[in-house]
Amino acid sequence: MAVTDNRVLQRIEKGGESLEQAMHELYSDEQCRGQALSLLLRMGAGEQDFEDVFQDGIAHLIMNIRKGKFKGESSVKTYLISICKHLWMNKSKQLANRKALLERQPPVSEERLNSPEELLIYQERSQKLQVLLTKIGDPCRRILSLWSLSYSMDEISELTDYKNAAVVRKKKHHCLQQLMKMVQQSDF
Amino acid sequence: MSNNNLTDKIIRYHADEMAPDEQQAFEDQMSSDKKLQNLQADYEVAQSAVDALAYDELRSKLRQMTEPSQSSTRAANSGKTRFSFRLAIAATVLLLLVAGTYLWWPTPSTPAALASSFYEAPNFSLERSEQTNDDQRTALTTAWQREDYAYITQTLGGSDRLELTETQLLAHAYYQQQEWEKAIALFTTLIDQDDERYAPLARWYRALSYLQQDQTTKATADLELLRGSDNAALRAQAEDLLEAL
Numbered sequence: 001m002a003v004t005d006n007r008v009l010q011r012i013e014k015g016g017e018s019l020e021q022a023m024h025e026l027y028s029d030e031q032c033r034g035q036a037l038s039l040l041l042r043m044g045a046g047e048q049d050f051e052d053v054f055q056d057g058i059a060h061l062i063m064n065i066r067k068g069k070f071k072g073e074s075s076v077k078t079y080l081i082s083i084c085k086h087l088w089m090n091k092s093k094q095l096a097n098r099k100a101l102l103e104r105q106p107p108v109s110e111e112r113l114n115s116p117e118e119l120l121i122y123q124e125r126s127q128k129l130q131v132l133l134t135k136i137g138d139p140c141r142r143i144l145s146l147w148s149l150s151y152s153m154d155e156i157s158e159l160t161d162y163k164n165a166a167v168v169r170k171k172k173h174h175c176l177q178q179l180m181k182m183v184q185q186s187d188f
Numbered sequence: 189m190s191n192n193n194l195t196d197k198i199i200r201y202h203a204d205e206m207a208p209d210e211q212q213a214f215e216d217q218m219s220s221d222k223k224l225q226n227l228q229a230d231y232e233v234a235q236s237a238v239d240a241l242a243y244d245e246l247r248s249k250l251r252q253m254t255e256p257s258q259s260s261t262r263a264a265n266s267g268k269t270r271f272s273f274r275l276a277i278a279a280t281v282l283l284l285l286v287a288g289t290y291l292w293w294p295t296p297s298t299p300a301a302l303a304s305s306f307y308e309a310p311n312f313s314l315e316r317s318e319q320t321n322d323d324q325r326t327a328l329t330t331a332w333q334r335e336d337y338a339y340i341t342q343t344l345g346g347s348d349r350l351e352l353t354e355t356q357l358l359a360h361a362y363y364q365q366q367e368w369e370k371a372i373a374l375f376t377t378l379i380d381q382d383d384e385r386y387a388p389l390a391r392w393y394r395a396l397s398y399l400q401q402d403q404t405t406k407a408t409a410d411l412e413l414l415r416g417s418d419n420a421a422l423r424a425q426a427e428d429l430l431e432a433l
Binding site for chain 2 (some may be wrong): 020024027051054055059067129138140143144171174178
């Protein structure tokens, strides 16, 4: 694994501002972007498709690293390109199926083109989960998302309207309790 | 042990907030306690919801990066941009130094900003009433979801025979339209009805409406009353807001 990989991994695992630096580094890596672009264009993607897929790919990469799903068997950039490839395969399959549906043709395949990392778990949400996320309200959504990405309570307090870290900590705990209560009341 | 206490324990366990012996005892309990195992399963669903939020946050930050990366012109002019950027920073610092002589820094949150950060729009399920038929109820619910508050105020605003859920919906529509006086009047109506399903929440939202109008004393009075509420979530929110004030 390259030294730069270690730095990127450390920053992503640390979270908060460090994670943002790593995300920026990955996003603006021209070599990685160029390789991914060239691959996806060969697979039939347009440039706007690529931009969406590349951003999705970085978000998935970060989530997978933070969840311990990245085992370091390839470089971070190779892993990112592989994620982008799988995301585009899934997306193009969905587009083909939609087209087939409109033209009343049989769908391309019922089989899902998933990578071993189950790429779509962060994007595709059940309707019930969607309802939960709506019900919990904007302040809780913001606090929980930042907390989940390991922003410190001080950082969250600066990024939101809450007075200080102590208030954020209490609010975070309250939001989690609220979310748990909603899950208990729903039929997941 | 109550569900609330167990939920607290699970949250603390996953946040690594337990001492080693408490953690060990919790893990032992988890291996045999069915109720706790069910709560753990609920926690995993909640965690997947939080993951989805984190993913959205990342996507939003990435979208913000799109503009600079896609523009090759900007890359060609990066030297010039950097110079302008430094110049802008220098000018800002100078301005802040001058302004700092006269202004407090940092600026505290205003009551209105605090109210906005604590406001969470509820979901509505309108009950049958004399005022509205099925189609109208569907239209009102859809209007709320689409943030078409004008439709709600036009439809319900003139009536003096509203059901409690309709009063609640109308009050929130006025709140969203920043018509604080009207929102406060309707929340007061709900409080006066003294129905446990509506009154405590109405008191909470009336406090937020008061804060939007900078009437901190009235808001504090409502929040102090909510401190004694039977509703634990509302009690916690009121305490958080009082602390922030």
